[in-house]
Amino acid sequence: MQVLAISFGHKDGNCDILAKKALLGAKAAGCDVKFINTNNLIIERCTGCTACDKVFEKGAEAKLCQRPDDFRFVRDAIMDADGCIFVAPVYSVGVTGQYKNLLDRMGASHDRAAMIAADKQRKAEGKPGVDPRLFKDRPVAYIPVGGARTPGWTSMGLPMMHLLGVSNLMIPVDYMEGYGMGDRVSPLLDKPYMDRVFQLGKNVGEQAGIPREKMEWRGDWEGVCPSCHGTTLTYRGEGTKVECTVCGSIGDLCIEDGKIKVNYPADQIARGRYQPGGLVEHYEEIQSMMKNFMEVIKEHGAEIPALAKELEEIEETKPEHRTMLKRV
Numbered sequence: 001m002q003v004l005a006i007s008f009g010h011k012d013g014n015c016d017i018l019a020k021k022a023l024l025g026a027k028a029a030g031c032d033v034k035f036i037n038t039n040n041l042i043i044e045r046c047t048g049c050t051a052c053d054k055v056f057e058k059g060a061e062a063k064l065c066q067r068p069d070d071f072r073f074v075r076d077a078i079m080d081a082d083g084c085i086f087v088a089p090v091y092s093v094g095v096t097g098q099y100k101n102l103l104d105r106m107g108a109s110h111d112r113a114a115m116i117a118a119d120k121q122r123k124a125e126g127k128p129g130v131d132p133r134l135f136k137d138r139p140v141a142y143i144p145v146g147g148a149r150t151p152g153w154t155s156m157g158l159p160m161m162h163l164l165g166v167s168n169l170m171i172p173v174d175y176m177e178g179y180g181m182g183d184r185v186s187p188l189l190d191k192p193y194m195d196r197v198f199q200l201g202k203n204v205g206e207q208a209g210i211p212r213e214k215m216e217w218r219g220d221w222e223g224v225c226p227s228c229h230g231t232t233l234t235y236r237g238e239g240t241k242v243e244c245t246v247c248g249s250i251g252d253l254c255i256e257d258g259k260i261k262v263n264y265p266a267d268q269i270a271r272g273r274y275q276p277g278g279l280v281e282h283y284e285e286i287q288s289m290m291k292n293f294m295e296v297i298k299e300h301g302a303e304i305p306a307l308a309k310e311l312e313e314i315e316e317t318k319p320e321h322r323t324m325l326k327r328v
């Protein structure tokens, strides 16, 4: 089994240190390990061009982004891995932009529910199925890393990092808060912390390759959501109803023994984004929106150019010279 750790921090920085220590834990669990630092790689953003859809329609094994940068190298490493550890710096309270670029380009295009449906259809037509690596069940652990003394400065790191594992249905088995790096100076000076990072890697390594039902959460506490074990809730002003910001499951908030608790009914857990049912629900939602889109275009499409006429008054401002990114 192979465990991959990706660091999105600067070379030999805090994320590299934590990712490598976690890989030592995975190695101790008997796994082969691979380490990637993306900081000097170019992973541009998804432009919504849908070229990945088009190559897939023509029979490619998977929806593959056609932009000529380092995305495919990183994506293939994730596809080859049996377990993943993502370690990313927190910038401006959330995850770094490069991480978000990667997840936007791997999200919709690697959606498990869409791939299951396509695989079934292709095989029914007597054609080869989709890339089998899309169906691997991988344990995943995340470490958002921030310099600030207080965790409030890293609060959107973890919820955003989760989204890389969601669409391909990885299984969260652990996470660690990585705030306070400024005070630590180097995480290497904090032995208990490094020991816990080692354990995180072991927790991933020990569960790489085992069936999804047998994987277990090994984080320090259960969190509030039983799927992602996260603590971030969205409140839409409806009584005691709250939504797990990562999973989308809706539950009922109450106080038990002086602590906030959310009771999620079983059907809400099952429709969470980290669960097969949640991805199928969203896949079906997209199918029905596409049907609706075609109907609306048929009925009202001809009205759109006249309605858009007034927008022509607003002109786009463009830079005088385009700047091209280069590897450094």
Ligand SMILES: Cc1cc2nc3c(=O)[nH]c(=O)nc-3n(C[C@H](O)[C@H](O)[C@H](O)COP(=O)(O)O)c2cc1C
Binding pocket: 008, 009, 010, 013, 014, 015, 016, 088, 089, 090, 091, 092, 093, 094, 145, 146, 147, 148, 149, 153, 154, 179, 180, 181
């Ligand atoms: C532009 C920028 C924004 C940052 N914003 C935050 C932040 O909001 N919260 C925080 O805790 N640390 C913040 N940091 C500190 C980094 O997260 C921290 O130094 C981290 O260890 C960087 O990872 P690296 O050493 O692997 O590169 C920021 C750093 C930079 C460069």
